[in-house]
Amino acid sequence: MKFFYSPNACSLGIHVLLEEIGKPYERLWVDFSKGAQYKEPYVSLNPKSKVPALLRDDGVLVTEWPAIAWYLAKTNPEVNLLPSTIDGEVRTLELLDYMIATVHMRGFTRIFRPAMFTPTIADEPAVKQTGRDIIDTGLKLMAQVLGAKAYLLGDYSIADAALFFLEHWAVTRAAVQIPPALEGHLERMRARPAVQRALAAEGLV
Ligand SMILES: N[C@@H](CCC(=O)N[C@@H](CS)C(=O)NCC(=O)O)C(=O)O
Structure with missing residues (x-):
């Protein structure tokens, strides 16, 4: 799994969740100071030009903070990141x-x-x-x-x-x-x- 982030962006919250889960992942810095979010290769991967983004091992990209967090919680139920009701x-x-x-x-x-x-x-x-x-x-x-x-x-x-x-x-x-x-x-x-x-x-x- 590849995690696209920028330091101190909202991706920090997803970074925390990945660390709570503790499974291996690759951390990839999208360098905003160089406008990397608007350039190749990132813009083809995520045309929204935003972080956070999560590239799953099956090649599917998950974007939007709530969706990424929900995906991580649901696929790692043993970590108890969501209420059960x-x-x-x-x-x-x-x-x-x-x-x-x-x-x-x-x-x-x-x-x-x-x-x-x-x-x-x-x-x-x-x-x-x-x-x-x-x-x-x-x-x-x-x-x-x-x-x-x-x-x-x-x-x-x-x-x-x-x-x-x-x-x-x-x-x-x-x-x-x-x-x-x-x-x-x-x-x-x-x-x-x-x-x-x-x-x-x-x-x-
Ligand atoms: N609705 C998106 C918002 C993500 C967002 O706004 N990310 C900012 C960083 S906090 C970003 O990537 N900005 C880059 C830009 O707008 O150029 C989400 O929920 O993930």
């Missing part, structure tokens, strides 16, 4: 979609790449502020879901890997304060050996 599965999907489609794509992307949201440079501060507001609301909602639990759904799951990269971005890339309840979650995540291995492999520690 239908209600738990639905709740996991609900959290993943919100964290990726809203908090990442509509929030953080506004801060990292404001020019994608306006053709006018003078508007970029307002775009970034809207991003901060979306992140703020999103992280507060995740803190409510977490409550006094150790992990979002009680037991550790793929949803925690998504929340981890959002928390990590907030603290290391966006200077956004995270709610106190999430500080504990971030510390618990950082204490996991799989998280430490993924951060080290991406040169983030």
Whole structure:
């Protein structure tokens, strides 16, 4: 299996899951500084020009964070990365979609790449502020879901890997304060050996 990533991109969360699973995989850096995501050979493999992407041993490419995480959880049931009930599965999907489609794509992307949201440079501060507001609301909602639990759904799951990269971005890339309840979650995540291995492999520690 080949895992396509870029250091400190959202692929970090999938990197964590691959390390939790612990089976061999090949890690391939898509160098954004060289625009490698828009060039051959990557663009033919993944015309979306995004990471994460997972190339299975049967040649099938899996893209989109929630789909990759779901695939990894379902194909490695012994690692218990998903709740076992239908209600738990639905709740996991609900959290993943919100964290990726809203908090990442509509929030953080506004801060990292404001020019994608306006053709006018003078508007970029307002775009970034809207991003901060979306992140703020999103992280507060995740803190409510977490409550006094150790992990979002009680037991550790793929949803925690998504929340981890959002928390990590907030603290290391966006200077956004995270709610106190999430500080504990971030510390618990950082204490996991799989998280430490993924951060080290991406040169983030
Ligand atoms: N909807 C995609 C989003 C992936 C995404 O936006 N990845 C970013 C890195 S965090 C990327 O590859 N950006 C490269 C680019 O847009 O040029 C998913 O869920 O995987």
